Each structure stands twice: as structure tokens, then as C-alpha cells.
Amino acid sequence: MSPTVEQHAENWDLRHADFNDPDFLYDVYTVMRGNSPFARTDNPFLSATPSGAWVAVRYAECVQILQDWEHFSSSPTPEGAEQLAGDLVITLDPPRQQKFRKVLNPYFSPARMKALRHEIAAETDDLIDVFIESGSGDLAEVAWRQPGIVFFKYLLGMPVDDVPLCVELTDTALNGATEEARMGAWGGLYQHLHDAVTARTAEPPRDDMIDVLLSAEIDGEKLAFGDVVSNAMLLVQAGLETTASAMSFAYHYLATHPAERDRLIAEPDLLARAVEEFIRFAGSIHGIPRTVAKEVELSGCTFSPGESVIVNYASANRDEEQFPEAARCILDRRENRHLGFGAGVHRCLGSNLARLEFQVGLERVLTRMPDFTLTAGAEAKFHGNSVTRGFRSVPVTFTPAARTR
Numbered sequence: 001m002s003p004t005v006e007q008h009a010e011n012w013d014l015r016h017a018d019f020n021d022p023d024f025l026y027d028v029y030t031v032m033r034g035n036s037p038f039a040r041t042d043n044p045f046l047s048a049t050p051s052g053a054w055v056a057v058r059y060a061e062c063v064q065i066l067q068d069w070e071h072f073s074s075s076p077t078p079e080g081a082e083q084l085a086g087d088l089v090i091t092l093d094p095p096r097q098q099k100f101r102k103v104l105n106p107y108f109s110p111a112r113m114k115a116l117r118h119e120i121a122a123e124t125d126d127l128i129d130v131f132i133e134s135g136s137g138d139l140a141e142v143a144w145r146q147p148g149i150v151f152f153k154y155l156l157g158m159p160v161d162d163v164p165l166c167v168e169l170t171d172t173a174l175n176g177a178t179e180e181a182r183m184g185a186w187g188g189l190y191q192h193l194h195d196a197v198t199a200r201t202a203e204p205p206r207d208d209m210i211d212v213l214l215s216a217e218i219d220g221e222k223l224a225f226g227d228v229v230s231n232a233m234l235l236v237q238a239g240l241e242t243t244a245s246a247m248s249f250a251y252h253y254l255a256t257h258p259a260e261r262d263r264l265i266a267e268p269d270l271l272a273r274a275v276e277e278f279i280r281f282a283g284s285i286h287g288i289p290r291t292v293a294k295e296v297e298l299s300g301c302t303f304s305p306g307e308s309v310i311v312n313y314a315s316a317n318r319d320e321e322q323f324p325e326a327a328r329c330i331l332d333r334r335e336n337r338h339l340g341f342g343a344g345v346h347r348c349l350g351s352n353l354a355r356l357e358f359q360v361g362l363e364r365v366l367t368r369m370p371d372f373t374l375t376a377g378a379e380a381k382f383h384g385n386s387v388t389r390g391f392r393s394v395p396v397t398f399t400p401a402a403r404t405r
């Protein structure tokens with residue numbers, strides 16, 4: 001018999017098949033938040049912790065943890081550190097972490113993003129062209145391919161043909177059925193990036209992120225080759241599934257809420273706020289761990305060095321104390337200090353890119369297929385791994401229209 005909501009709340013396991021029903025998962029979070037600011041899990045992910053981990057589930061404590069890197073470090077536990085092949089911006093603490101960010105930051109500047117708007121629209125249009133004349137198609141194909149194509153082609157400097165393989169390897173690495181499958185996929189992805197970066201060392205520079213990592217110096221020293229490959233791998237993982245999952249959620253939501261879809265078409269100025277609300281509501285990332293560096297007390301709970309605490313952004317983003325009517329997706333929500341992009345020193349580096357891809361992705365679909373709805377009798381497929389969660393198919397029907405080219 002499947003565990004009840006209360007049983008799941010006692011021992012949260014994001015990999016459990018029951019959670020392929022996203023509403024059920026959020027019911028579990030409601031119970032977890034009601035019980036205590038900190039829940040437990042015997043099944044931590046991303047950083048190995050044999051004795052299990054705490055899970056911060058309320059908004060206030062999540063923000064405090066994210067802002068207190070001196071007690072809640074991003075370094076993995078010793079068991080987790082064995083799995084890392086290099087220094088990653090996301091698993092370092094300041095001051096070194098800030099130096100890594102400085103290397104990558106210029107690539108995500110608002111000016112650079114603004115200059116990409118036209119290319120992103122053209123790439124999105126190409127994906128819509130594949131099915132626009134037929135009157136039916138799968139919007140998950142747009143959501144899952146657009147961020148990868150944009151990031152690989154215009155920023156990272158990897159062949160776009162590699163996108164499907166990288167998505168598949170990332171997915172298996174995070175959610176493969178066995179430890180062997182997961183480790184095999186991590187190794188496969190690392191090797192793929194390793195080969196791609198090695199090939200680039202023999203080529204002239206092209207002003208992309210791989211070049212920037214290859215030539216970067218921190219404290220007067222070039223990055224180790226392993227650090228270059230590992231950070232490229234982090235960017236691939238961070239840049240593909242996150243935006244894709246959130247965008248697939250938005251397409252599904254609008255395909256099943258035609259009045260909301262029509263409102264966004266009638267009031268395009270709402271798009272920016274709607275994107276923020278989709279990111280709060282979709283929960284494309286549910287949790288990232290921190291390791292306790294020094295004993296600390298928070299909301300009546302004492303944390304000891306070496307313990308792992310998973311910050312559950314998705315649960316925090318549905319906390320009624322912070323978001324009135326948190327369980328409703330309110331496209332024109334005004335006060336929306338969501339944690340979808342994290343907070344504190346590790347706040348998402350790619351948020352400007354993600355927002356732009358997302359806005360343009362919505363804009364093009366709403367403009368070119370304004371009456372799209374979920375195809376009657378067809379089923380949208382939701383899939384969550386232990387880090388990213390979204391729709392893998394959103395079959396829609398609409399009035400056929402002409403291709404752009």
C-alpha cells in the first residue's frame with residue numbers, strides 16, 4: 001500500500017513515484033510545514049549523507065539558511081566531496097566562490113541578455129515551425145529544446161546536437177534507478193564535457209563561456225582543467241532542465257486555463273510578472289543541500305557540524321506566511337519575493353537568461369498559436385527527478401498557421 005501524506009511527511013523522499021503527482025507532493029509539504037520548520041529525510045540527494053538530512057520547509061528558515069553561509073556551507077559532506085571532480089562555484093563558499101562568479105557573471109549581464117532577444121525569438125519560432133501548420137503538437141518539445149539550443153549556441157559554445165544527450169545523461173545521473181546507473185551517467189556526462197573542452201584547447205578562442213573558463217585566472221592561477229570541465233558541466237545541468245521544467249509547466253498551465261491564456265494575450269505587460277509567478281509556483285527545483293560548518297541554533301533546533309540540511313525552495317515558495325493564497329497561481333501577483341532562484345551568495349547566476357528565455361518562449365507561443373489547448377483525450381506527462389521537475393509532454397491543439405520560414 002502506498003504511504004499516506006502523513007507518512008511521506010515523516011520521511012520525505014523526492015524520488016518516490018507517488019510524487020509524479022505534483023499536487024500530492026505539495027500536500028505533503030503542507031503537512032511538513034505544519035509539523036515543524038525542519039523535517040527529516042533518510043534519502044538525501046546531491047550530497048551523500050549516510051545518516052540522512054534535515055529539510056528546511058518554511059520560507060523564513062530557508063531564507064536565513066541561504067543567507068548564513070558561515071554556518072550553512074555549500075561544501076558537500078566528506079562523503080559527497082568524494083564524488084566531485086573539481087571546484088564548482090555552487091559547492092564553494094566565499095571568498096573563493098565569489099571569484100568564480102566574477103569570471104562567469106559578465107556572460108549573464110542584462111545587456112548581453114537583451115542583445116540575445118532576437119536570436120531567442122528566432123530559435124523558438126523554428127521549434128514552433130515544426131508543427132504550426134498541422135494544428136497540433138507537443139509544447140514540451142519547445143520548452144525542452146529552446147533553453148538548451150540558446151545556451152549551447154550563443155553562450156557556452158557547445159554543438160546544439162549535443163543537447164538531447166546532455167539532457168538524458170543529466171536526468172539519469174539525478175534519477176537513474178540504481179546507484180550504478182546514476183554514477184554511469186555522471187561519468188558519461190563528465191567524459192563528454194571533458195572531450196569537448198579538450199578539443200577546444202587546440203582551437204582559436206571564440207569568446208564563449210568555455211573559452212572564458214579556460215583562460216580564467218583566480219588569485220593569479222589558471223583554473224585546473226578538472227575545474228573547467230566541472231563548471232562547464234554544472235552550467236549544462238543548471239541551464240537546461242531548470243528553465244525547461246518551468247517553461248513546460250507554464251505551457252501546461254495555460255493550455256488547461258484558457259481564460260488565463262487569453263488574459264496574457266490581452267495584457268502582454270503582465271508577462272514579466274507571470275514568469276515570476278510561474279517560477280514560484282512550478283517548483284522546477286525542489287531542494288539544494290547545505291552542510292553545517294559550525295554548531296548553530298535556528299528556530300529552536302540545534303544543528304551540529306557535518307549535518308546536512310536540504311533547503312526546500314518549492315515548499316518555501318508555497319508558505320502561506322509569505323505568500324497569501326500560496327496554493328494559487330496568480331499571474332499578476334505583486335509581492336513575489338520567491339526563492340525559485342535561491343537567495344544569498346549563491347543566488348542563481350543564470351536568472352536573467354532564464355527569465356528572457358521563458359518570456360520569449362511564452363510570447364512566441366501566445367502570438368502564433370493563441371487558441372492552444374490541451375488536446376482532448378491526450379495526457380500530459382509529468383516527470384520529476386530529485387532536482388528538477390516538469391512536464392515531458394504537453395500535447396496541444398490549435399488553429400493551424402503559417403511557418404515563419
Ligand code: HEM
Nearest residue numbers: 089090238239242243246288340341342346348349350354
Ligand atoms: C528557471 C530556471 C532556473 C532556476 C529555477 C534556477 C534555480 C537556481 C537556484 C535555486 C540556485 C541556487 C543554488 C544554491 O542555493 O545552492 C541556482 C544557482 C545557479 N544557477 Fe540557476 N536556475 C535557473 C536557470 C539557470 C540558468 C539558465 C543557468 C545558466 C545557464 C543557471 C546557472 C546557475 C549557476 C551557475 C548557479 C550557481 C551560482 C553560485 O553557486 O554562485 N541557472 N539556480
